[in-house]
Amino acid sequence: MASSPIWASRPRTRGLVLDVIRAARSISRVELAAATGLTGATISAVVRELMDDGLVVEAGRGGPTGGKPRTMVQLNPLARYGVGVQIERNTCVIVVVDLAGRQVARTSFQGVATMPPRQALPLVASQVDALLDTAAVRRDRVLGVGLVSYGPQDRRAGVLLTPQPTREWLDYPVARLLAEALGLPVLLENDAAAAAIGEYWMGAVEPNSTYGCIYMATGIGGGVVVAGEVYRGSSSNSVEIGHISMDLDGDECPCGNVGCLENYAGPSAMVRQALATPGLARRLALDPAAADVLTEFARIAAAADAGDAAARGIVERSARYLGGAAVTMACLFDVDTIVLAGPSFTVASSIYQTLIQREVDRRMFARRAHPVRIVPSVNGSDAAAIGGAVLVLQSELTLGQPRPDDGARSTPLGAAGLHRGSYQDGRAGAAAVPTGSLT
Template sequence: MATSPIWASRSKTRGLVLDVIRAARTISRVELAAATGLTGATISEVVRELMDDDLIIEAGRGAPTGGKPRRLVQLNSVARYSVGVQLERNTCVIVVVDLAGRQVARTSFQGVASMPPQRALPLVSSQVDALLATATVDRDKVLGVGLVTYGPQDRRAGVLLTPQPTDEWLDYPVTRRLADSLGLPVLLDNDAAAAAIGEYWMGAVDPRSTYGCIYMATGIGGGVVVSGEVYRGGSSNGVEIGHISIDVNGDECPCGNVGCLENYAGPSALVRRAAATPGLAQRLALDPDAADFLTEFTRIAAAANAGDPTARELVERSARYLGCAAVTMASLFDVDVIVLAGPSFAVAGSIYQAVIQQEVDRRTFARRAHPVRVVPSVNGSDAAAIGGAVLVLQSELTLGHARPEDEARPVPSGPPRWTI
């Protein structure tokens, strides 16, 4: 497969320096040398190259330290941009972020679930084009598009390995078709993994930590990040926390497992349970057959927040199941933090956070060795879309690691992109 220069391997040194500058916001050359272990001469050379490429700029001088104040550098955030597309079963969220990962534009639309990919992807493409135009972003500065969605998926081939939401999506070349339409490189990834790495990029977690993310939209997913790198496993379909079995005698899940967490704690399960609860469905005007059951879930969560005892009991039951998943994640990966991300945590996140924290405090295997904090995502309901855009940026800011030949690459299309 032909690739554009943007996806070629980068200098480990250059990527490392650029990522340290990103994380520090502003930093001097002396501090860069201390943080990276590189010589002052090497730092001076790399900084000069990055400035020549307009990727970093001078940021004034630091506070006096007994000698001449040190000149500071920072990312030139408007030098490059990336796009994140979260493709959910019912909703699509699109964001544009700058080189620092800050959101500069956003849009969303519904109805994707009712469309085959041949209709849905051109719609996504037109929405991306319109958003970039509205945000007046120079298209030549756009590094690529991070398309994030549910799994299982083949990241290298750029296809979904599931007939969701309809059979036409199974094995459909989503990244190739979207790249051809946009004329931009497209990277496919898991929505939960994307949400997890977005926390690292935005500085919400200790960059040296091991942390997990539970992502809940229409379904439930998970991701784990170790020192800034997503745990990938054998095929990048790991940490599917929504499909761990919590009842070996439970009903069969479409994934092939039985008793999956998602079928007990997910939004659709909560809506079904609420619809079968006498009085609650009538009070909240629930429609259990609604295609967009996230709207129905939001009504239940809002009622729980407002003090409805029946609605709160249902939400807390869901949260206890998710607490079981959080304990499993903590026990398997020995994480320091678990982030709750996704639109389904946006309304009743405080209830979920409190209950999950209780379960983790009480049941985690290593609780006497170190605490595990349960925290909300800094990126809110758009965590996956922002994370998708961040994954494109991270493909360029290589964190000091060479790209393996078998690593999933964004599918390029059109003229060569900017090179970092």
């Protein structure tokens, strides 16, 4: 089967134009030329191609400019879709988003942490298939799956470099085998980096800004985006803010470091502190044996919001530590915004936002040069899953990566580490049947 026509010519130029249209929501060809520096003739040709491919549609006339009203163009949100799969230690969240980044379907389930990957990945694949069917999304319009999880990772090989939740997950080829099960490309990504890029795609930050993201679920991670591109570092394991040392004489962390932020400010640490606080565990009905850390933490956060002094003290202590981490991020990367994303921030957002902002305002090195805003994620508790889907859209549509024939097996594409599934039937609209199996 021939490659999709959207990659027939000028992929980088097409990607640039498409990204400007996405960011503007609605824009004229004249404005596109001014924003990209391309000639009017090039803009007209590229927009025509994008319209022929169904990615862009005309959207009426613009406001008066003193001459003939300009015809506006915008993305066709239903033209393409991305799937985001977030595997956390206690839960799995799956979302489907359209080309505009809007969530059109969602599901979640628990139990992944108790399964070996050879059992967990087929379950994930079946849930993705069911969600696409429920949302009535055609498979030929799905660009791929962003599989997001905690680090460290080898994105090129598509494997996790951590024995969590169990040792069986270490070095297991999660991306390749999920791709084979689904017959769709799969991109492995860090959850914090995914959450960070989701803010860009949704228009929550300025297109050319440098901003950071602190992501907190059961653990703590970080990401930095510069002009729409995730800062990767040498191995795409950058900005692991949860594993900076807060105490050189602190306890050893499973990561190998000592005194890590996560062990002082993360949900697991707060649950331990609450269990050790006289009377608090009983008042909040905390379960010392509970495996679901996020549910136990949510009880602490709810009590803090309701005015329980002991619970609030624990959350505020965590927020001050995270404020120090935010100062470190601001000093290292000179960001102008830090987004707080993830389910743990969602349940106690007001306390964290207020105290982290206070620490940054007081302690940041460049505070006289510019302020740093601390803001909540526009994508809420599903920020990482939505960001995973968005990274697939960005990788396929705006970064100009060619798409191989649907029937061809391929190795990962460059640093992005896209793993391709195989189809027995590559016809448009046909159900995808994997040729491989999960073993």
